[in-house]
Amino acid sequence: MNQDEPAIRIDDLTKSYGRKRVLERLSLSVPRGSIFGFVGLNGAGKTTTIRCLLGLDRYQGGECRVLGLDAARQSLAIRQRVGYMAESQKMYDFMTVKQIIHWVGRFYPTWDDSLASALCEQMQLPPTDKVGVLSKGQTSKLALLLALAHRPELVILDDPTLGLDPIARRDFMRDVIGQLQSRGVTVFFSSHLLYEIEPVVDWVCILHEGKALKISRTDALRESVKSVMLRPRDGASLAGVPGILDVQQVDRRVSVVVEDLKAARPALDRCSADGLEVADLNLDEIFEAYVIGRRELAGVGPDVAPE
């Protein structure tokens, strides 16, 4: 693989299930060695995208390249080199932990038995217990172990913390992702718990109804997307403010979330009667503004916006 080539490159990916369009010309690029957060509401198309990347689902249009390989034609080679943890992964419940580790290992040429044993010990998985009796957290840990023990170049995690308790979730984010990052492994993971991924992701893609609303470096996103509180002048309208994501009326004042404060500032200044109060937003709030923000209210005029 060319070192300059991104770990994942998606161009105009289009996917439908019957008549239902799930992904609409999705394009994104995941730089090598980055931790890429793929966020969206349930049903946004996160899992479908991941399945297309691994060649598990066929797509109608566009191109997916993973580690330089074509997902439509070279899915087996991709699956050998990628660690994949599926959302709510179901494994053979009649096998013991030890058996399933050994069994899965036979599919991977690069499987590392001693790494698997070490991970099993550190994740405190009981080797002789059957998979069927493991708790949800233990099952997630086992799925993670199976995704990591063949030393993949890229790890794709589909909502990996689903079912984990808060402590385990925190440990996962801090330890697992941190370690993978320090090894230079690219991590692509989907989640809807933004407050959890915020400390670890370098890049974020906000997916909504099969479209990428925003793809940006996390720090750049936080830098540009801001919440602005203002008291509007009489007759002023926010319709001319560029990049409005959300508008809310708070008493006689208006809270506006803008995509790019620098670009929007002059127009906001013109609308405000007594200056602007700018506040930072966390990733959760930014996501909310992009996905469920009531930007249509901007055209109505702030003083008549409904409470």
Next chain:
Amino acid sequence: MSDQTLHQSKGSRGEGPSSRAPHWLRLLGPLLRSQWQQQRWQVVLCAVVMSVLLAATVRAQLISTREAGTLILWIGGFVLTGFLAIGPIGSERANGTWQHLRALPAPGATIVLAKWLFGVRSVVGIVLLATLAGWLAGRGLFVPTQWLLLSGVLAAFALGGWYTVLLLATLRSRNEYEAAMMVLSVSIIGVIWFLVAAMRYSGDPLLNICALVGVAHPMACGTYVFHILDRGETGVFMVATIAVSAALWWIGPIVVLGWLSRRSMTTSRMPEARS
């Protein structure tokens, strides 16, 4: 997880003795093993029930050995094959384990090949075991046990082929219920198909054409061959019938699924041997 773990563990599996075999072929081992773990109780139960039933019926002689053989090996075997064909794909999809299996770096054709091999092996094994049990039970009773052996071998051949038809029919099933419905529907069609094949001696040219088509039916082929051999006859048509059935339902799946597996590996540029 400590940093040390991910950085220092170096214990990749070495090359095993079978490393020269293509990668997809080596995947059959673990796939067959997991299939056995999934279906072992079904297989053991079927083997015990059929063996005990045939042995007891032959020993008791309440009905003739011929009737017992036909009833248990052929009709019972027909039901057993349907029962075994419901599980492999339908239940995996219903349990959600199919997703995990498909996410592993194994060609889909290899997975289906493993399921087919396991199913055919089970059906043939159960029928042959039951035949052996019936033959042993009939020894010393002055009953035609040689006939039972011939019937058993041909039933195993026919039912193995029939399993192929049923597995093909259940490939798209999303759960056991859908698989069961598909097995039932195909079995009904199979019975009608079989009856068409049985009319081959009617003399009507149109029915003869139907009979020729029906020869492709694995059960019809088995019973036809048995009928010919039982009369002490042989013939070119009989050999041709066996060849057609074996090519369609035994060799065909191996060749097609093997070729698809190999092609998946080639297009994906997978290593043929572990490094």
